[in-house]
Structure formats: structure tokens, C-alpha cells
Amino acid sequence: MKKVYRTLTATTPVGTFNRATASAYSHVNVWASPRAAAQAAEPDAYTGGVMGRWIKDHGYGVTWHFNEASARKAAAGKYGWDHSAKLVGIFPVDTLA
Numbered sequence: 001m002k003k004v005y006r007t008l009t010a011t012t013p014v015g016t017f018n019r020a021t022a023s024a025y026s027h028v029n030v031w032a033s034p035r036a037a038a039q040a041a042e043p044d045a046y047t048g049g050v051m052g053r054w055i056k057d058h059g060y061g062v063t064w065h066f067n068e069a070s071a072r073k074a075a076a077g078k079y080g081w082d083h084s085a086k087l088v089g090i091f092p093v094d095t096l097a
Helices: 034-040 049-056 068-075
Strands: 006-012 015-021 027-032 060-065 086-092
Touching: 006 027, 006 086, 015 060, 027 034, 027 068, 034 049, 034 060, 049 060, 060 068, 068 086
Parallel strands: none
Antiparallel strands: 006 015, 027 060, 027 086
């Protein structure tokens, strides 16, 4: 069976974040990450993987979750790529297409 990709979007006080995926994510956690912000300030240094997502996400760490409970559980811990990151908030996701 062929996967159906759609664009998910989350509008937050710090920006709008998008992801094209076949997964049915319903919430995002947005993290103010000094490491992500530093990488986004130097976009030519490296553009793949996590660092590429930080650049795409304007220097924020964004984690995508299948339900609000999993987003809250993740928010209770640390952002895995930068333990000094602070949670901006948990936001619902909309499907664009």
C-alpha cells in the first residue's frame, strides 16, 4: 500500500512549523534551543539531519507527537538534542493537504 503524504502545520507564538509526512501527528513541542539557534545562524555550515531541521525551523527545536499525552510526557523531560533548551509550549497540529 502506498503511503499518503500530507503537510502538517503548527502555528505558534514563535512561528509556523511544517512537516510533510505520512504520520498522523497531532501535537508539537517547540523548544527554545541555544544549540539550534546557533546552528540556524550559520546555515551554510551544515544542512542535513537534525541541523537542517533546526535551520528550517528558524532555530527552534520542534518535536512531533501522535497525541497530546505523549507531547506532555516529552515536555516533562529534556529536549534530546540540547538539554539546555526551554519549552516554549505544546501546540496542536493542522493538516494542510
